[in-house]
Amino acid sequence: MEYKEARQKFIGTWGSLGSNWGINKTMAQIHALLLISEIPVCTEDIMDELSISRGNANMNIRALIDWGLVHREVVPGERKDFFTAGKDIWKVALQIIRERRRRELEPVMSILSNMKDINASKGEQAKLDEFNKVIEDLDGFTGKVDKMLETLLKSDKNWFQKNIIRLLT
Amino acid sequence: MEYKEARQKFIGTWGSLGSNWGINKTMAQIHALLLISEIPVCTEDIMDELSISRGNANMNIRALIDWGLVHREVVPGERKDFFTAGKDIWKVALQIIRERRRRELEPVMSILSNMKDINASKGEQAKLDEFNKVIEDLDGFTGKVDKMLETLLKSDKNWFQKNIIRLLT
DNA sequence: AAATACTTTCAATTATTTTTGAAAGTTTAG
DNA sequence: CTAAACTTTCAAAAATAATTGAAAGTATTT
Incomplete structure (x- = not known):
């Protein structure tokens, strides 16, 4: 070519x-x-x-x-x-992760945590239970993802390669 | 609310x-x-x-x-x-990762690996060197990401939580 | 201070994506 | 077989997003 x-x-x-x-x-x-x-x-x-x-x-x-x-x-x-x-692909990737975390994950997390105190009128209890369960799961999950990304953003390339890749490979 | x-x-x-x-x-x-x-x-x-x-x-x-x-x-x-x-958020996330890997990462990887044998006419050598360097970096990087995702998709929730989260927290 | 070199803005246009809704297609029931 | 119940398709319309280009803005030079 x-x-x-x-x-x-x-x-x-x-x-x-x-x-x-x-x-x-x-x-x-x-x-x-x-x-x-x-x-x-x-x-x-x-x-x-x-x-x-x-x-x-x-x-x-x-x-x-x-x-x-x-x-x-x-x-x-x-x-x-x-x-x-910047030519370092690792840094490019981290920068993209950093920005997306800030622009997307953070807003979602704040909305989810504002959804934890909800009243149901009668006949809605089963629906509310399901709703609360989903919200709680999602909140827990995004929280973990966030912690993971935060740590990832702080760690350096070598540390990452040594630990994560080895762990996952 | x-x-x-x-x-x-x-x-x-x-x-x-x-x-x-x-x-x-x-x-x-x-x-x-x-x-x-x-x-x-x-x-x-x-x-x-x-x-x-x-x-x-x-x-x-x-x-x-x-x-x-x-x-x-x-x-x-x-x-x-x-x-x-499906209500299991972990599975939802894995499913999304699985599909995106298939639909986006795989095509990019195949294009990158087809870009490794390129001819430069005279006067383009410096440009070509830079190009090859970027392609090689990207190829290495996507390869690692791919391996990581592959392993992640195979691993189960508990394994993940025990190992990755602990490692990163 | 006027001309020059360059950057930014934004209303209008163009391109892309999503949505509609009616028609065609399919399956089940009588 | 035929009607009814339901699903799928797809051309046209609507909504959304990206792009243009000329005018306005800014900084620099003479």
Whole structure:
């Protein structure tokens, strides 16, 4: 396979993968582009390579920065902004986990814990029992997942590889 | 809080959570509805409770069955189909992991492994080196994640709780 | 202070996904 | 076999999300 073809395929694949994960296609493609670029890249380059508008590029770059996956880079002698993505896949994964935990797990946990004191009118007791059971299970489960992720985010790569992978393999 | 209010809130929350995870709102709401119902539920009930059309209900129930999260249930003396969802949250989570692994991780892994033999024309060597490095890292990483998930899917709840949670806590 | 280089915003457009509902299909009962 | 009960399909409509591009904003240089 030729380099250009592989590059395009990779950017496309990363893009469609992103959409399964709540990240939009363009955002994931920009990330892919930066991942495989050995030098900082400017907005114009991104617009050209992906054939997207300036506004679109700008918005998605900002979203990536907001997710902590991309950083602004100052290139000496240049006025415009340049961007790079962290290349350590382990760190990328942890950063994504960190953001999703904050944006999704935390809200759910707070809603669940507000659902523990519910009144039933007569005739609803069986339904309420089932409801409470599900809520309690879910609350316990998300609590455990949260603790696990918290520990995972604190631990370093080597520790993880040594312990978890060995335990699971 | 009253039971009905809590019930509605839960269904709504589960629904919007779903959309962050590539599962559409209605599908997640139907799942929530079945999760907290102590008896099997028919299509009509779902249509009424969620105010959705028959087609929509049917499509999303089928999707849930396809994901292995919902099962058809035969109610004696009734002709129409009834549905239930598995109540064990641990199993629900494992089932979701199993399906996502199959639908998303596997395709990516096969694409990555097809990207290991690439030719660069002159002047592209540095770019190609960076590209190969990223692909190799990603391939290694997804391989590890895959092994981990595979083991996780095989292990039982108690084993998991004893080992992983203790290790991480 | 005016021109230049660049970034950000956002209303309008375009693309994608979801939902509807009526028609077609299927199964069961009489 | 035929009607009734129920399920599935799918083209069209509605809802939602992403994208454009021109105008407004900001910072830098002359």
